[in-house]
Amino acid sequence: MGGAQPADHHSPLGGVYRAIFSIISLAVGLALAYGGLKLLMLGGSAYYLLAGLAYCALAVLVFLKHRATLLAAVAVFAATFVWALYDTPEIGYWALLPRLVVPAILFTLNVWAVATFPATPASIRRGSVYGGLGIVGCLLVTLVEAFFPHGQISNPNAAPHRSRLHRRANRMHRMTGNFSGGMLRVRAMRPIPRLRLIMSAS
Known part of the structure; x- marks a missing residue:
C-alpha cells in the first residue's frame, strides 16, 4: 500500500x-x-x-x-x-x-x-x-x-406513583396514630384490679 x-x-x-x-x-x-x-x-x-x-x-x-x-x-x-x-x-x-x-x-x-x-x-x-x-x-x-453531585437523575413517569405512595403512607400514619391514641385512652380508663382489692379490703 x-x-x-x-x-x-x-x-x-x-x-x-x-x-x-x-x-x-x-x-x-x-x-x-x-x-x-x-x-x-x-x-x-x-x-x-x-x-x-x-x-x-x-x-x-x-x-x-x-x-x-x-x-x-x-x-x-x-x-x-x-x-x-x-x-x-x-x-x-x-x-x-x-x-x-x-x-x-x-x-x-x-x-x-x-x-x-x-x-x-x-x-x-x-x-x-x-x-x-x-x-x-x-x-x-x-x-x-463522579464523587460530587451533578444534578438529580429522575424519572418523570414515576412522580405520580410516588405521590400515590405518599398519600397512602400519610393515611396509614393517621390511622395508626388514631388507633394508638385510642388504645392508650382505653388503657388509661381501665381500672386496676389489684387497687380495687386493696380498697375493698380496707
Whole structure:
C-alpha cells in the first residue's frame, strides 16, 4: 500500500502495542457493529453501526502503520463528540459520561499507537504522546468529579406513583396514630384490679 509505512525493525515493543490495540479496537468495533445493526433494524440510531465499522477500520490502519491513521482517529472521535452532544436530551455530566469515556480511552490508545510508527515525525510523535497524556488527565478529573453531585437523575413517569405512595403512607400514619391514641385512652380508663382489692379490703 502506498500509505503504509516501512517495517519497524527497531521497536519490538511498539509492534506488540500496536497488535494489542488492533485487537482491542477490532473487538470493540465488531461488538458495536453487531449491536448497532440490531438497533438499526429496530428503528434506532445508525451511529453505533457506523462507529463499529470505523473502529474496525482504525484497527486495520494501526496494524498496517498507515500514515492516515491519526487523521482518521481524530475524525472518528470528533464525530463521536458531535453525536454525543446531539443525542443527549439534556447536556450534563451523567448524560455525556457513558457516551464519551470509552471513545476517549480508545482515542488515547490510538494516538499513542501512532507515536510508535517508525516514519512518524518527531513533532507528531511528541504531540501524540502529550496529547494522550492530556486526555488521560481529563479522564482522571472526570473520575474524581463522579464523587460530587451533578444534578438529580429522575424519572418523570414515576412522580405520580410516588405521590400515590405518599398519600397512602400519610393515611396509614393517621390511622395508626388514631388507633394508638385510642388504645392508650382505653388503657388509661381501665381500672386496676389489684387497687380495687386493696380498697375493698380496707
